[in-house]
Amino acid sequence: MSEQDIEVYRQRYETFRHFDRLRWQMLQLLIAVVSAAGLVSRASSQPVGGWLWVMVGLACLIIAFVMFRVSSGMRGNNVALMKAGARLGDEDIPDLQNGVKSFSFWLTVVVGSAGCISILYGLATFCP
Template sequence: MSDQQIEIYRQRYETFRHLDRLRWQMAQVLVAVLSAAALIFRTSPDGVGGAFWLFLGLAFLTIALVMNRISQGIEKNGEVLKAFGAAVGDDRIPSASSGWQSVTHWLTIVIAIGGAGCLIFGLSELRG
């Protein structure tokens, strides 16, 4: 176990923690977007138009896409982290869970479905 391997292990661990924080910050952004949308929806005397739903759908889809990309980065970083962890004596790093077993995977799917629904509804409102 060399100093270089230990340094790589530390950097990969820091990267994992950073990406994990980013992933959950995207969930916080989702809450902020939902709060703003609820406020706009509630305070609009004439209701909201199709453009509002299009914007909301795009926001949801963007959040879902970013969460998916961050999750992919965590998985790839986790593979390298596990290999370097084994080299420095840390063999307790679990393998990344399958997407179907991950809460963030399902959250991403739900957000994407909601975004697609908002887009479709917004387009129908604009045509309508």
């Protein structure tokens, strides 16, 4: 167990925590976007046009893409964290390689699907 191994482990763990916070901040951003869209539609005296649905859909797609990229980086960092942990005797770090089993993967799929549906609905209202 060298100082270098401990430093690598510490940095990889900090990176893991950073990715984890980013991933859940994207969910908070999604809630803010949907809430803002709800406030706009409620405050409007006329029915909102398809533009609002398209904008919400684009925001959902962007958020889903960012969530996917963050989760991908998190899985890559997890491999290095597991190796560094094994050198230090920490064998209890869970393997994140199978992302399909994770809640965040399915949340990303749902957000992306909602974005696609929102865009299609918004475009359909533009072209009746």
